[in-house]
Amino acid sequence: MSENPTALGKPHNPAKERMANLELLRIVAMLLIVVLHFLGKGGWLTPLPEASMPHMGYVAWGLEALAIGSLNVYMLLSGYFLIESSFKVKRLLQLLLQVLFYSIGTGLLAAAFGCLPEEGFSIYYLASLFLPLSTEHYWFMTAYFMMYLFVPFLSQGVKRLTKKQFQTVLVLLLTLVCIIKSVVPVKLPTDRQGYDCIWYMCVFLVAAYIRLYGIPFFKNIWRSLLAYFGAGAGIFALAFVLRFLYLRTGRLRDMLSVSYNYNHILTLLAAVALFYVFYHMRIKQGVFSRFVCRIAPYTLGVYLWHEHEAIRYEWQNWFYFVAAKPDNGVMLVPYTLLAALLVFAVGIVLDVLRSLLFRVLHLLFSHVGVYRRLCQWLDTLVIKA
Numbered sequence: 297m298s299e300n301p302t303a304l305g306k307p308h309n310p311a312k313e314r315m316a317n318l319e320l321l322r323i324v325a326m327l328l329i330v331v332l333h334f335l336g337k338g339g340w341l342t343p344l345p346e347a348s349m350p351h352m353g354y355v356a357w358g359l360e361a362l363a364i365g366s367l368n369v370y371m372l373l374s375g376y377f378l379i380e381s382s383f384k385v386k387r388l389l390q391l392l393l394q395v396l397f398y399s400i401g402t403g404l405l406a407a408a409f410g411c412l413p414e415e416g417f418s419i420y421y422l423a424s425l426f427l428p429l430s431t432e433h434y435w436f437m438t439a440y441f442m443m444y445l446f447v448p449f450l451s452q453g454v455k456r457l458t459k460k461q462f463q464t465v466l467v468l469l470l471t472l473v474c475i476i477k478s479v480v481p482v483k484l485p486t487d488r489q490g491y492d493c494i495w496y497m498c499v500f501l502v503a504a505y506i507r508l509y510g511i512p513f514f515k516n517i518w519r520s521l522l523a524y525f526g527a528g529a530g531i532f533a534l535a536f537v538l539r540f541l542y543l544r545t546g547r548l549r550d551m552l553s554v555s556y557n558y559n560h561i562l563t564l565l566a567a568v569a570l571f572y573v574f575y576h577m578r579i580k581q582g583v584f585s586r587f588v589c590r591i592a593p594y595t596l597g598v599y600l601w602h603e604h605e606a607i608r609y610e611w612q613n614w615f616y617f618v619a620a621k622p623d624n625g626v627m628l629v630p631y632t633l634l635a636a637l638l639v640f641a642v643g644i645v646l647d648v649l650r651s652l653l654f655r656v657l658h659l660l661f662s663h664v665g666v667y668r669r670l671c672q673w674l675d676t677l678v679i680k681a
Contacts, residue, residue: 316585319592321574322373326595328366330602330636335360338612340628344539344552355625359632361532362525364556367436368567371496374440375503383448385677388441392429395437397650398600399428406606413605424605433605435491442493443500448679450497454504466505469498470564478561483550490558502568514572521573527566531555534562597647602639611639
């Protein structure tokens with residue numbers, strides 16, 4: 297590599313304080329993902345084509361605009377660390393077992409209590425429990441696994457490019473899958489709105505570029521904050537400008553929520569800006585930093601339990617038994633945050649218990665020769681960064 301990384305890229309001495317910052321971002325990103333699911337699947341987002349928009353509808357869409365970049369943030373974090381990490385088949389298998397634990401366990405437990413998707417307990421539903429990646433039970437995990445399999449190629453590839461070559465390839469990729477769809481006022485047949493591994497490979501490459509070279513524009517926390525809220529405001533404004541035009545002309549109906557797509561340029565900008573907000577933070581070593589680093593590894597469990605097919609449209613109703621629905625837009629904000637915090641807390645507890653169970657099972661099976669040799673073999677399947 298002919299160019300040296302800048303100070304805004306890979307830290308020269310990544311101390312635990314900085315890692316606590318990024319682990320805190322992982323927690324915040326998952327909380328915002330829960331916010332998205334609460335608003336969208338809880339019925340708070342008034343359909344944009346409707347002529348009448350209540351006050352709470354505007355507030356809900358505003359919250360959605362600030363949270364929509366969270367999934368990209370989660371992938372940016374993965375890319376930021378994976379670019380300098382070894383590829384491990386064992387890690388991939390551990391992730392698969394974690395996904396299966398939730399897809400099968402939550403599905404069977406939900407069925408025992410009569411909580412099933414609309415089509416009921418069908419063969420396809422069983423397949424979605426036992427083959428969650430192939431059936432896209434969790435579309436994000438399917439995209440993540442596919443992306444992870446490409447990590448050795450992507451990591452080695454970007455390190456062989458010069459900075460200028462990397463910039464050229466990245467701009468071309470983002471133009472094809474992000475920028476064109478963000479400016480062309482038609483729905484493109486190739487656009488999956490960011491629900492695929494192609495988009496998250498692009499996000500991985502953005503994270504790799506940040507790690508290797510940094511983006512000078514986000515040189516401090518204040519500029520990053522301004523960019524984040526500016527992108528959020530742009531997402532909201534674009535949607536309602538298009539809505540205004542639609543209500544006047546009857547056209548552009550399919551484009552009303554395009555700015556809320558994961559692969560829209562404003563959504564990507566919001567994610568990168570939020571990443572840099574936390575990148576520039578400093579968290580001193582202490583109780584808080586240790587707490588953050590302790591619970592951050594369990595955040596994926598939050599996603600896996602509350603997005604299970606059997607309950608992804610049900611848990612919002614459970615929360616209504618905890619707190620009565622707000623009757624105005626001002627109260628919707630704390631109400632949504634409280635729902636997200638409760639779902640997050642339950643998910644963390646569940647994944648801690650899942651992790652303990654896996655550890656106990658590992659200790660028990662470690663006395664079995666076949667299992668021990670399998671673990672030793674998996675330890676050899678490593679591709680160095």
